[in-house]
Amino acid sequence: MAERIDLSGWGRYPTVESRVERPEKRTALRDVVNQDGNPVLARGAGRSYGDASLLDSGGTTLLTDRLNRMLSFDSDTGVLRAEAGVRLREILEVFVPRGWFLPVTPGTKEVTLGGAVAFDIHGKNHHRDGGISNFVREIELLTAGGETVTCSPAQNEKLFWATVSGAGLTGIITEVALELRPIETAYVAERTLKAQDLDDAFALFEEHEPNYLYSVAWIDCLASGDSLGRSHLMFGRHATPDELPTKRQQDPLGYEPDHLASLPFDLPEGVLSEHTVKAFNKLYYARQRKRDKREVVGIDPFFYPLDAIDDWNRMYGESGFVQFQCVLPMEESYDGLKEILAEVQDSGLASFLAVLKRMGPPDGGLLTFPTEGYTLALDIPRRDGLEDLLRDLHETVARRGGRVYLAKDAYLRPDTFREMYPALEEWLEIKRRVDPENRFTSTQARRLGIEP
Numbered sequence: 527m528a529e530r531i532d533l534s535g536w537g538r539y540p541t542v543e544s545r546v547e548r549p550e551k552r553t554a555l556r557d558v559v560n561q562d563g564n565p566v567l568a569r570g571a572g573r574s575y576g577d578a579s580l581l582d583s584g585g586t587t588l589l590t591d592r593l594n595r596m597l598s599f600d601s602d603t604g605v606l607r608a609e610a611g612v613r614l615r616e617i618l619e620v621f622v623p624r625g626w627f628l629p630v631t632p633g634t635k636e637v638t639l640g641g642a643v644a645f646d647i648h649g650k651n652h653h654r655d656g657g658i659s660n661f662v663r664e665i666e667l668l669t670a671g672g673e674t675v676t677c678s679p680a681q682n683e684k685l686f687w688a689t690v691s692g693a694g695l696t697g698i699i700t701e702v703a704l705e706l707r708p709i710e711t712a713y714v715a716e717r718t719l720k721a722q723d724l725d726d727a728f729a730l731f732e733e734h735e736p737n738y739l740y741s742v743a744w745i746d747c748l749a750s751g752d753s754l755g756r757s758h759l760m761f762g763r764h765a766t767p768d769e770l771p772t773k774r775q776q777d778p779l780g781y782e783p784d785h786l787a788s789l790p791f792d793l794p795e796g797v798l799s800e801h802t803v804k805a806f807n808k809l810y811y812a813r814q815r816k817r818d819k820r821e822v823v824g825i826d827p828f829f830y831p832l833d834a835i836d837d838w839n840r841m842y843g844e845s846g847f848v849q850f851q852c853v854l855p856m857e858e859s860y861d862g863l864k865e866i867l868a869e870v871q872d873s874g875l876a877s878f879l880a881v882l883k884r885m886g887p888p889d890g891g892l893l894t895f896p897t898e899g900y901t902l903a904l905d906i907p908r909r910d911g912l913e914d915l916l917r918d919l920h921e922t923v924a925r926r927g928g929r930v931y932l933a934k935d936a937y938l939r940p941d942t943f944r945e946m947y948p949a950l951e952e953w954l955e956i957k958r959r960v961d962p963e964n965r966f967t968s969t970q971a972r973r974l975g976i977e978p
């Protein structure tokens with residue numbers, strides 16, 4: 527049964543009235559695709575920030591949350607086969623106690639397998655392992671013709687690489703076979719280092735990254751002058767049982783998901799003034815006194831600190847916020863990040879701590895985001911001046927040969943998008959073949975002029 531509801535992404539902008547269906551069976555999914563020739567888009571958990579999971583007019587948004595069955599698991603190969611609506615949280619709850627972890631995980635476990643594949647998500651191990659596509663053994667894709675096509679790096683490989691990172695525009699992913707990672711404990715051996723500026727942060731990444739599977743930095747993007755780029759770098763690897771405190775050694779795979787609090791209402795606009803954000807960032811940086819700290823922490827605090835507060839996106843008030851995430855090629859990263867941080871500071875639009883991460887070589891997806899270099903992600907509330915700031919930031923990124931992440935985007939313009947994603951033409955050739963009438967589209971695709 528179709529209904530009409532208002533939907534938005536995690537940044538709560540834009541909001542669009544949507545005609546939605548929530549099928550429970552894959553046959554019902556096929557019926558909607560075959561129905562009336564109108565546009566269709568799959569939506570997972572709505573954790574992309576902007577308009578990638580939205581379809582504004584004249585079509586149906588298919589909510590996949592009831593297509594969430596785990597189908598099989600092969601303990602020899604570690605391959606889990608599941609429907610695309612399964613959330614990463616559900617996989618963790620079942621598999622961590624059995625000694626398996628996600629091969630790649632984003633900063634929230636509330637995303638679906640379908641959404642993860644559709645954006646070829648990256649995690650703190652991108653410098654080592656690349657994106658999730660490197661662990662996807664196979665997908666089942668429902669295409670515009672109503673057929674289900676099996677795609678993998680060895681079978682229908684062009685369609686596979688167009689779908690991985692294809693933002694739902696090649697069809698509906700119904701099933702994913704994902705190779706999980708064996709672990710011995712539900713804990714991470716973490717080392718946190720303080721960097722006093724950007725030079726220091728880069729040097730620490732270079733020095734310590736080879737020793738750790740995971741790395742990320744929280745950077746205070748309001749610190750300027752000599753402190754520009756000051757940050758906390760976090761490195762981690764899965765802990766072995768003998769590294770755990772004695773009490774934990776009894777049950778090394780015991781996994782107790784964090785769930786602390788929720789934000790019951792929207793904060794009034796203005797609570798997040800430049801002053802409060804600056805004060806928060808300063809406190810955060812000062813929180814750790816020692817320059818170098820080692821501890822063993824649980825999976826949730828290491829990978830998903832933000833999930834501890836439900837609906838934290840309401841902190842930005844009703845107008846919402848955007849996350850600007852870019853990646854710059856290695857040779858442009860240092861100067862480019864300095865330029866971007868200065869642009870954000872000049873705009874006076876406050877941003878909480880931003881995330882800085884080193885990425886490895888690009889993955890196989892044609893519209894995949896990562897490229898070898900540094901990525902910076904920062905949240906900016908929607909206030910006057912935001913559009914101008916983003917236009918400037920996008921131009922800086924494009925000029926330096928980088929790109930912005932479409933999973934976070936709500937403002938990029940078609941010409942800048944084309945400049946940033948040179949494989950678009952190759953991708954469009956595949957789109958023309960599998961979806962010549964452009965049945966699969968989104969508000970984002972329309973804004974960016976993506977059509978066959």
Ligand SMILES: Cc1cc2nc3c(=O)[nH]c(=O)nc-3n(C[C@H](O)[C@H](O)[C@H](O)COP(=O)(O)OP(=O)(O)OC[C@H]3O[C@@H](n4cnc5c(N)ncnc54)[C@H](O)[C@@H]3O)c2cc1C
Nearest residue numbers: 570571572573574632633638640641644647648693694699
């Ligand atoms: C707090 C937070 C931290 C994050 N950290 C990271 C990170 O570290 N790394 C990273 O890469 N991303 C990160 N993200 C972004 C997030 O991983 C992606 O946006 C992901 O796509 C969201 O999945 P979803 O299930 O919510 O999909 P949605 O947001 O619902 O949809 C995203 C896209 O996937 C498509 N899609 C969804 N399901 C299907 C399907 N079954 N078939 C075909 N297409 C489908 C949609 O059409 C849409 O284009 C983060 C997001 C949040 C909120």
